[in-house]
Amino acid sequence: MLYIVKWIDSWLLPLGGIVLALGFLAAYQRRRRSAGVKWLAAVVLVLYALSIVPVSNWLLRPLEQEYEQPAAQALDGDVIIMLGGGVLAGVPDVDGEGQLSGAAANRFLTALRxxxxxxxxxxLSGGKVLPDDASESAVARRMLLSLGAAESMIYTDEESRNTAENAAFSKAICEANGWRRPIVVTSAFHMERAAYLFRREGLDITPYPCDYRAGTGISLYSFVPQASVLADSCLAIKEYVGLAAARAGLQ
Structure with missing residues (x-):
């Protein structure tokens, strides 16, 4: 019964409700033989498809399966590079201000372990993307220190604003410190583009993907539109565009 209630509730929440409302509107316009009904129906179909788990997984899985996560004991590196993935400025934290977003927090936990x-x-590679943002690497550094990491073991790049700059600025820091075998930690959906850009800079990296989004389980609930699933679909599409831009030399 709880499962059924949860399934019904999902259709009443904003995204599910919007899809239903647009679907009813398309049906109504079809009955009135409106000229724009086909376009409206197409919008409803695309929005619904991008918001359900099977389609989101289909988009994410090729990105996430490009590199396997190696066993920690098999790693042969001399530095761990954690790429930023978003930060929320101006919010309270245990010992300061600012917190890492979901993707960045997962990368942080993996890098720390x-x-x-x-x-x-x-x-820690990641600065301020926008003027009002907090520095991702500064927030991550504060969190590492509060969790007992030695200050002498933490290095920061607070200038990079995108993956191409992550790679370029990390290369300079690696060269300055004599590091030749960096282990790059980032979300699995982001790893293919990150690895391409780091290797373009001439770095001999070991990719270590984390923060996986595409699971294996499918249920009736997987076909209910969900805002978090739509966000994951958008992430995947953004990565395909970013990867194409990087390979075309536009990043």
Whole structure:
């Protein structure tokens, strides 16, 4: 019964309700033989498709399966580079202000666990994307220190604003410190583009994907439109566009 209630509730929440409303509107316009009904129906279909798990997984899986996550004990690197993935400025945290977003927080946890397992220095790459943002690497550095990481093992790049700059500025820091085998930690959906851009800079990286989005389970609930699933579909589309732009030399 709880499962059925949850399924019905999802259709009444904003995204499910919008899809239903647009669907009813398309049906109404069809009865009135409106000229724009085909376009409206197409919009409803695309919005619905991008908001359900099977389609989102279909978009994400080729990106996430490009690189496998290696076993930690098999890693041969001399520095861990964590790429930024979003930060929320001006909000309270345990020992300061600003917090990492969902993707960045997952990358942070993975990088910290690898640091503790391997004893390698951490390079936090990510600055302010917009003037009012907080510095991603500064927030991550504060969190690392509060969790017991040694200050001498933390390095930051607070200038990069995108993946291409992550790669370029990380290369300069690696060269300055004599690091030649960086382990790059980022979300699995982002790893293919990140690896391409880092290798374009001449870095011999080991990709370490994390923050996976495409699961394997499918249920009736998977076909209910969900805002989080739509967001994941948009992330995947953004990555395909970004990867094409990088390969075309536009990044």
């Amino acid at each position: 690898l640091h503790r397992a391997l004893g390698l220095p951490l390079l």
